[in-house]
Amino acid sequence: MNILLIYPKMPSTFWTMDHLVEMVGKKASYPPLGLLTVAAILPTEWNKRLIDLNIGQELTDEALEWADFAFVGAMNVQVRSAREVIESCNAKGLKVVAGGPLFTHEHDTFPSVDHFVLNEAEITLPLFLADLAAGTPKPLYATPDFANVHETPIPLWELADMDKYAYMIVQYSRGCPYMCDFCDVTALFGRKPRVKMPEQILAELEALGELGRFGMVLFADDNLIGNQITLKKTLLPALIEWRARTKPPLGFSTQVTINLVDDEKLMDLMLEAGFRHIFSGIETPEEGSLLASQKRQNTKRDLLANVQRLHEKGFIVTAGFIVGFDTDTSESFQRQVDFIQESGIVIATINLLKAPPGTELYKKMRDAGRLIEPFDFDENESNIIPVMDPQQLHEGFDFVLRHVYSPDYVYRRARTFLQAYPGPKVTNRIVRKLSAGDLGTFFRILFRLGILDASRGRFWNLFFWTLRNRRNLLEYPFFFAALSLQFQRMYQRYDAAAETRKMQIKVVEMPVPVPSSASAESGASFKQSA
Numbered sequence: 001m002n003i004l005l006i007y008p009k010m011p012s013t014f015w016t017m018d019h020l021v022e023m024v025g026k027k028a029s030y031p032p033l034g035l036l037t038v039a040a041i042l043p044t045e046w047n048k049r050l051i052d053l054n055i056g057q058e059l060t061d062e063a064l065e066w067a068d069f070a071f072v073g074a075m076n077v078q079v080r081s082a083r084e085v086i087e088s089c090n091a092k093g094l095k096v097v098a099g100g101p102l103f104t105h106e107h108d109t110f111p112s113v114d115h116f117v118l119n120e121a122e123i124t125l126p127l128f129l130a131d132l133a134a135g136t137p138k139p140l141y142a143t144p145d146f147a148n149v150h151e152t153p154i155p156l157w158e159l160a161d162m163d164k165y166a167y168m169i170v171q172y173s174r175g176c177p178y179m180c181d182f183c184d185v186t187a188l189f190g191r192k193p194r195v196k197m198p199e200q201i202l203a204e205l206e207a208l209g210e211l212g213r214f215g216m217v218l219f220a221d222d223n224l225i226g227n228q229i230t231l232k233k234t235l236l237p238a239l240i241e242w243r244a245r246t247k248p249p250l251g252f253s254t255q256v257t258i259n260l261v262d263d264e265k266l267m268d269l270m271l272e273a274g275f276r277h278i279f280s281g282i283e284t285p286e287e288g289s290l291l292a293s294q295k296r297q298n299t300k301r302d303l304l305a306n307v308q309r310l311h312e313k314g315f316i317v318t319a320g321f322i323v324g325f326d327t328d329t330s331e332s333f334q335r336q337v338d339f340i341q342e343s344g345i346v347i348a349t350i351n352l353l354k355a356p357p358g359t360e361l362y363k364k365m366r367d368a369g370r371l372i373e374p375f376d377f378d379e380n381e382s383n384i385i386p387v388m389d390p391q392q393l394h395e396g397f398d399f400v401l402r403h404v405y406s407p408d409y410v411y412r413r414a415r416t417f418l419q420a421y422p423g424p425k426v427t428n429r430i431v432r433k434l435s436a437g438d439l440g441t442f443f444r445i446l447f448r449l450g451i452l453d454a455s456r457g458r459f460w461n462l463f464f465w466t467l468r469n470r471r472n473l474l475e476y477p478f479f480f481a482a483l484s485l486q487f488q489r490m491y492q493r494y495d496a497a498a499e500t501r502k503m504q505i506k507v508v509e510m511p512v513p514v515p516s517s518a519s520a521e522s523g524a525s526f527k528q529s530a
């Protein structure tokens, strides 16, 4: 049996970081973890090929004619490309098997898919394979149960062209104990975090090491600290021991809730284990909106002081923010900008309120007649009819982006961050020898941002300030300069789409918003969590 695994194209968003990835000489951020895990569940004797449309690979006639089945895995953001892929397969008479969050939520909008393998593949894929072997495959396999991740195999990394990816990826846990109403993680994976055994994670890391793929490894958990007791007792000690023994030249990034800051021991263990970059969904500094969207873990705390403490400890905080809550006023936009600037969070993603299918917010908005459908997910769009005048909301969103992503503001935040950040105090430091690739990146950044870019003065200011005050952190001005370029390009893309959006706002017929106590002040994020 010949299986073609196809990963549709991601649109250019904050998460693809395409300009940054290009700057480091790569094509995409991460290999497709879910699809490669599916590949590992398929019978070993089957022939498998992966086509990832994000790294310049193409869906050729030869590949489509070679395959007996196409397996397509996708998230909401890949919907446009997923439809094109399915059309190409249909045109060649190639049977399509589809799974992943996009199809789990919206399979009824894909009538030409032959078989849906929904929810977690560890449960549904074996059912499909058994029926296929018996000659009776059904159109749809779904389950209300959650998989035992102790049985999840190591992804079939060898199918991917690993040199094309900037970072590597593993996953320790699925599920999250919180109930943020805009987030589809609990609908997909439940509220009880299920975690892999430390041996599984170490085996996955060793497998990546054998492929020579060390560097930064993302723990693609929606909330790594969802089960803190097990994390502290098992995985973190195992990673610390492994790091001390093998001295791997790699660091970890992940997503966590902000209450990480409440637990000194957990922070120390994470740092010692090698975690450095952490993403946290801060969403808004406004308490009322956090409460209404059930983001209770972010309430009753000084969020600004929390971020500063995380920086002081040695984490580099990346965070997500949302505008478009029902309670937002004309002043909310300036408050978001002020918070982001004061926090020193250099990498901030800003989204319009959205209601992803499967979430509580989606149901509330649908019941209130406030959903815009159909809808293609994009950071700069929303499927919610806002309480605020739509034109005012888009102007406010534009205001936040224009400030937060301007080189002046990015470099100022970088300075704030570097002033607060001493670097982690750990026993086992991450030591990485500079490679030829690193030198290439260094010269590309130097040429584009230190010589050609209009903001080169800001870059050199930051560089010399760091040289005088934080000599041990000299790589950061380069990193932040590359980010500044990424942000500029993202803003340009948003700006170019703004006129079209203004016209769309005018032509959408607006039902009268019906905010209820349950639907007021809620938020949505763009496939971001924690």
Ligand code: SF4
Binding pocket: 176, 177, 178, 179, 180, 183, 184, 185, 186, 222, 223, 257, 281, 528, 529, 530
């Ligand atoms: S947004 Fe984060 S904390 Fe909230 S439910 Fe989703 S994963 Fe959990």
